[in-house]
Amino acid sequence: MIAVAMERTRRRTVAGLWFFLALGLSFTTTGVQAFLAGDAGADDPVWWAAWTVEPMFAGLLILLLNFEAVILAHGVEPGHHWWTRIKRVLLGTTLFMNVVPQLHPDRFDLGSLAVHLIIPVVVYGLAEVIPVIQARSRQVVMQGYAEAEGPYSPAETTESDPRPAPDADAPEPPAPSAPASPPPSVVPVKRGPRLPGHVVDALKRARDQAAEEGRGFAPADVQRVVKVPDAMATAIHADLITT
Secondary structure, eight states: OHHHHHHHHHHHHHHHHHHHHHHHHHHHHHHHHHHHHTTOOTTSHHHHHGGGHHHHHHHHHHHHHHHHHHHHHTTOOOOOHHHHHHHHHHHHHHHHHHHGGGGOGGGOOHHHHHHHHHHHHHHHHHHHHHHHHHHHHHHHHHHHHHHHTSOOOOOOOOOOOOSOOOOTTSOOOOOOOOOSSOOOOOOOOOOOOOOOHHHHHHHHHHHHHHHHTTOOOOHHHHHHHSOOOHHHHHHHHHHHHTO
């Protein structure tokens, strides 16, 4: 199923991006520490305190990105100008503190300057791309669920009729009398979309919790666990109450 494959790809991609983002932030930590510590030695508390500044900036950035990724996965934008500003301040400060020490005439090196300039920019780019990947992945997953929920169409058979062709000279058989009432049409059962395992487990826990609380399990309970349209929630609910 497209939705399941997309979910697996999203997890691998995001995990890899977080790993390389962490590596980039580890590199920038050394540049920030050198900028803040200056000529202080390891016996100076300032030298040790300088190591905590970049991890603090990185921790704040990661918390913001994690929250942004979650709400974007549910189709909600942060919707505030300070959201972007605070990310730019955190990453711009890191860039400034990494580049300025490399401009000192006594230790200027073009290669070192390029590395200390490029890596913070790459870190900033990764910070912006991760939430976008989360949001776009959600769109693909929801589209896959919608396609799985589409109307049922029975497969057309291509086998030839085994009965022999009627003889053209033979008399036509009498037309069968119409039945008293037409047979009831068979309506195919509409099944819910196939969901990832962790989503199914969460839905079953919600169902069991509703039973323990002595109330009925409704499609609204499904939508509290996974954000899907009403029709899809009804189909998922029908599957859960029959299993």
